[in-house]
Amino acid sequence: MTSPRRADAHHHRTGDKWCIYPLYDFAHCLSDAIEGITHSVCTLEFENRRVLYDWIVNALIKGDRPNQYEFARLNLTYAVMSKRKLLQMVTERLVSGWDDPRMLTISGLRRRGYTPASLRDFARRIGVSKSDSLIDMGVLELCIRDDLNETAPRAMAVLRPLKVVVENYPEGQTEELEVANHPKKAELGTRKVPFMRELYIEADDFQEVPEKGFFRLAPGKEVRLRSAYFIKCEQVIKDAAGNITELRCTYDPATRGGDSPDGRKVKGTLHWVPGNAPVAQVRLYDRLFSVEQPDRDKEKDFKAFLNPASLEVVNDARVEPSLAQANPGDRFQFERLGYFCADALDSKPGAPVFNRTVTLKDSWVKEQKK
Numbered sequence: 001m002t003s004p005r006r007a008d009a010h011h012h013r014t015g016d017k018w019c020i021y022p023l024y025d026f027a028h029c030l031s032d033a034i035e036g037i038t039h040s041v042c043t044l045e046f047e048n049r050r051v052l053y054d055w056i057v058n059a060l061i062k063g064d065r066p067n068q069y070e071f072a073r074l075n076l077t078y079a080v081m082s083k084r085k086l087l088q089m090v091t092e093r094l095v096s097g098w099d100d101p102r103m104l105t106i107s108g109l110r111r112r113g114y115t116p117a118s119l120r121d122f123a124r125r126i127g128v129s130k131s132d133s134l135i136d137m138g139v140l141e142l143c144i145r146d147d148l149n150e151t152a153p154r155a156m157a158v159l160r161p162l163k164v165v166v167e168n169y170p171e172g173q174t175e176e177l178e179v180a181n182h183p184k185k186a187e188l189g190t191r192k193v194p195f196m197r198e199l200y201i202e203a204d205d206f207q208e209v210p211e212k213g214f215f216r217l218a219p220g221k222e223v224r225l226r227s228a229y230f231i232k233c234e235q236v237i238k239d240a241a242g243n244i245t246e247l248r249c250t251y252d253p254a255t256r257g258g259d260s261p262d263g264r265k266v267k268g269t270l271h272w273v274p275g276n277a278p279v280a281q282v283r284l285y286d287r288l289f290s291v292e293q294p295d296r297d298k299e300k301d302f303k304a305f306l307n308p309a310s311l312e313v314v315n316d317a318r319v320e321p322s323l324a325q326a327n328p329g330d331r332f333q334f335e336r337l338g339y340f341c342a343d344a345l346d347s348k349p350g351a352p353v354f355n356r357t358v359t360l361k362d363s364w365v366k367e368q369k370k
Contacts, residue, residue, distance in 0.1 A: 029053045032066040040066050043073040044132065072129045077137045078287040079104050080295050080302055094306065095288075099345075101355050102288040102310050112285060113331050113341025113357030115151075118144040137287060141358045148331060148339045148357070153181040153188055156226065156271040157319040157334040157354075159282055161200035163246045163275075166231060169197045174274075177256075179227045191322050195228050198275030200318050205270050206247060208236055215267035217247070223268035226335060230255040230266060271335045278324040280352040282340070284312040317354075325349045331357070 010016055029052075032040045040053075047070040057065045075081060086103065089095050098105050101112035109119070122143040126135050174196045181188040201217065210218040217223050222232040235248035254261050258269070287307055294305035323332070326342040327349070334340050340354040347353040 025049060025052050026056060029056050029066065029068075030060070033057055033061045036064075037066045038064070040068045042068055042070050044070050044130075046070055070130075072132050074126075075132070075134045076104065076140065077134060077292040078289045078294075078307075079137065080289070082295070085295065085302060089303070092303075094303065101283070101285050111341075111344050112355055113148075113339065114144050115147050115331075118147040121147065134293070138362050141362060144358050145339070145360070148333065150185075152331045152333045152339055154179075154183070154335055155191075155320055155323055155332045156193070156273055157280070157282070157317055157323065157337065157340075158200045158202055158271070158273050158277070159284075159314050159317045159337065160203040161273075161316070161318045162203040162206060162244065164199040164201055164231070164272075165246060165248050166197050166199065166251050167234065167248050168250045171197055173197070177227055191320075193227070193320050193322075194274045194276070196274050196276070199225075199272050200275065200277060201225075201247075201270050201272050203244075205268075206233070206244070208244065216270060217268065221268075222266050223270055224255075224258050224266050225270055225272050227258055228256070228272070229253070229258075230260060271337075273318045273320050277318040277320060278350075278352070279315075280317045280319045280323065280354060281346075282314040282317040282354045282356070283343070284314065284356045286310045286312075319352065319354075323354075324352055326352050326354075333360075336360070 011018065028040070031037075046068070050068045050070070053068045073081065080086065081104065086098075086105070089103075090098055095103055099107035099111050101108055103109075118140075122140050125139060125143065174194050176192040177195050178190050179193050180186070180190050205216045207214050207216070207218050210216075210221070215223075217231075217233050219233050219236060222230050224230055229251040231249040231251045233247055233249050236244055237246035237248065239245050252260070260266075286309055288310050289302075289305045290307040291305045295302040297305075326332070326347065328342050328344045328347050330342045332340050332354075334354075337356075338359040339357040341357050343353040343355050
């Protein structure tokens, strides 16, 4: 067999002193042999190099020899997996770094709140293939939802606070409500959430003129506050510009815990936080690209498909008091909002920062069709 074809080319270090050969084709197989590698796993684009791999090993190595095996690389929708393209995004500061929670790097996934168990589950579900394929990002998101649904304690946070004043609740009074940390896992215990005259709910949980099918709070309508009481909206307060700034409500003291002794039912259950709830920064991460295959279009740069809504920062969110002392890396389900993780770098006890890991359900496709 003839030796590999030489390439007469100028080398950036040795100049014209040496003949230059395809270095990787030699280094790959020889380093495998020297290090005692038995199975060298590559992606399919190296399949046509296996002949050279085997020839060099058989010509130079005695005894046990490594073997090369090729499998399809992992390709995910709404992402790029090329190290060159990931590096380009980092160097051009299109992301905050290799550990940006939108990046599908180990450090990025860890910072976003993905667990080792969810990644192992993902690997088991997709398997190993010899054919090129495209895995839906929803599969990865399903794996982390399934894991955190079982393991993440529940908590309440309000991202866009709307003030509620419970007019018939005694001024200056505060009571501690016992709230379960997980609806199906008693072993995760309970926590205390203070209830008082002033509260916050989500702004979009109220409509002054409710549309059809809106079962949350509206003037004259009664809803349940999670693990607390029924409240009814009596008055809407607005500023000079007509913006709603406050709701005046009444509560039914007999409904503590969320049930009515007289058996009346309400259709809406809202999460809430007390009026003295700590302020937190919440980072709402989404998919980094707005199309399924951003690097497929040969006429456009993949960066043209970056999703402008892949990160929204909410600086004035309110969280229940227990979350103020969350440790970096702690994971929670914020009720009705999604799964969140205290940021490993920026979150500190007393000044929490939470990253959204994933929403409670996959609404991406539905939102894109609107």
